[in-house]
Amino acid sequence: MRETDRKDISTLDSLISAATKITTISHIRPDGDAVGSSIAMLSFLESLGKDACSVLPHNYPDALSFLVTDGNRKKILIHENNPEAAEVRLKESDLIICLDFNDFSRTDMLEKTLLESGAAKILIDHHLNPDTDKFSLVFSETETSSTAELLYQILMLLPQTGGDAGRLPALSATALMTGMTTDTNNFANSVYPGTLLMASSLLAAGVDRDAIIENLFNSCREERIRLMGKMLFKKMKITEDGVAYMILDRKTIMKYGIKEGETEGFVNMPLSIADVRMSIFLKQDKDRFRVSLRSKKGTSANLCAKRYFNGGGHELASGGRLMIPDDVRSPREAAEYIRKVTHQFMKGNE
Ligand code: 5GP
Numbered sequence: 001m002r003e004t005d006r007k008d009i010s011t012l013d014s015l016i017s018a019a020t021k022i023t024t025i026s027h028i029r030p031d032g033d034a035v036g037s038s039i040a041m042l043s044f045l046e047s048l049g050k051d052a053c054s055v056l057p058h059n060y061p062d063a064l065s066f067l068v069t070d071g072n073r074k075k076i077l078i079h080e081n082n083p084e085a086a087e088v089r090l091k092e093s094d095l096i097i098c099l100d101f102n103d104f105s106r107t108d109m110l111e112k113t114l115l116e117s118g119a120a121k122i123l124i125d126h127h128l129n130p131d132t133d134k135f136s137l138v139f140s141e142t143e144t145s146s147t148a149e150l151l152y153q154i155l156m157l158l159p160q161t162g163g164d165a166g167r168l169p170a171l172s173a174t175a176l177m178t179g180m181t182t183d184t185n186n187f188a189n190s191v192y193p194g195t196l197l198m199a200s201s202l203l204a205a206g207v208d209r210d211a212i213i214e215n216l217f218n219s220c221r222e223e224r225i226r227l228m229g230k231m232l233f234k235k236m237k238i239t240e241d242g243v244a245y246m247i248l249d250r251k252t253i254m255k256y257g258i259k260e261g262e263t264e265g266f267v268n269m270p271l272s273i274a275d276v277r278m279s280i281f282l283k284q285d286k287d288r289f290r291v292s293l294r295s296k297k298g299t300s301a302n303l304c305a306k307r308y309f310n311g312g313g314h315e316l317a318s319g320g321r322l323m324i325p326d327d328v329r330s331p332r333e334a335a336e337y338i339r340k341v342t343h344q345f346m347k348g349n350e
C-alpha cells in the first residue's frame with residue numbers, strides 16, 4: 001500500500017470509532033470479491049461491537065453461500081429482495097463503506113440513495129478511475145489482486161489486529177481469502193508479492209483453503225459444465241483479429257436453467273488459445289446483453305469496454321453492456337457489432 005494510504009489509516013480508525021451505524025455496500029451482481037470483502041468487513045466491524053450491515057444490490061451467487069451463516073444472514077440486506085430495508089439502512093447509517101467499485105453508478109438503483117446520503121463515505125477499491133470526489137476517504141490501489149487484498153492490508157494496519165492475521169475473526173479471514181481467490185482466478189491473474197504474503201498469513205492463521213476451493217470450484221451443477229461445453233464447441237467464434245466471442249442467448253439460458261453466477265469464468269476459457277488476444281462473452285438479459293471482456297497483456301480490455309461496450313473495469317478484465325434495442329436488437333446483430341468494433345479496435349492496437 002502507498003505511504004499516503006497508511007496516513008489515512010488513523011482517519012479510518014477514527015471514523016469507525018465515531019460511527020454508530022456502519023453499512024458496507026458493493027456492486028451489482030456481486031462476485032466473490034464483492035461478497036468476500038463485504039462479509040470480511042461486516043465480521044470485523046461486528047467483532048468491534050459495532051452495529052454493522054452489508055448491502056448488496058443483487059443476491060449473491062449460490063457458490064458464495066458458504067460465507068453466509070446463521071450469524072450474519074440478517075445483517076446482509078439484498079436490495080433486489082427487499083429494497084426498502086436496504087434503502088432505509090443506508091439512509092440511517094452515519095458511515096458507509098463502499099467496496100469493490102469505482103463509481104456510485106455501479107450500485108445501479110442505489111446510486112441516488114448514496115448521492116443523497118449525508119453519511120461519511122469510504123472507498124476501498126482496486127478498479128481504474130475511481131470517482132474520488134464523492135468520498136470522505138479513499139483507498140484506491142489498482143496494483144493489487146482484489147479489493148479483498150487491499151482490505152486485508154488495511155485491516156492489518158488497524159490497531160485491533162496489530163498486523164496479526166490470527167486476530168481477524170475467522171469468517172473475515174475466510175471471506176478475504178475467498179475474494180482474493182476468485183479475483184485472481186485461483187492465483188492465475190493479477191498476483192502480486194503482497195497477494196502471496198496475504199495468502200500465506202491467512203493460511204497460517206487457520207483459513208481452510210481446501211474448503212474454499214471445494215465450495216468455489218467443485219460444487220457446481222452439472223448444467224453449468226454442459227453449457228460451458230456447448231458454448232465452447234458450438235458458439236465460440238474467433239475473428240481474424242484474434243478476438244474470441246461467445247453469445248449466450250435467452251433461449252439457451254432458459255433451456256439449461258442457468259442461474260446468476262453460473263457462467264462465471266466462461267469468458268476466460270478462449271484465452272487459452274495461443275492466437276486469441278481478447279475474449280468477449282455476452283449474456284442476454286431482458287433489456288440488454290451483459291458483456292464480459294478479458295485480454296492478454298498488450299491489449300486493453302478496459303479501453304475496449306469503455307469505447308464500445310458502455311463499461312470499464314481493469315486493464316485486462318472489464319465489463320459493460322449493449323442495450324436492446326438501442327445498441328443491438330438480437331444476438332445476430334450483437335455478433336456483427338462485435339466483429340465490426342473489435343476489428344477497428346485491434347487494427348488501432350497494432
Ligand atoms: P465481469 O466480466 O466479471 O462481470 O467483470 C469484470 C470486471 O469489470 C470486474 O472487475 C467488474 O467490476 C468490472 N465491470 C463489469 N461490468 C462493468 C461496467 O458496466 N462498468 C464498469 N466500469 N466496470 C465493470
Ligand code: MN
Pocket residue numbers: 033034100126146147183
Ligand atoms: Mn474485485
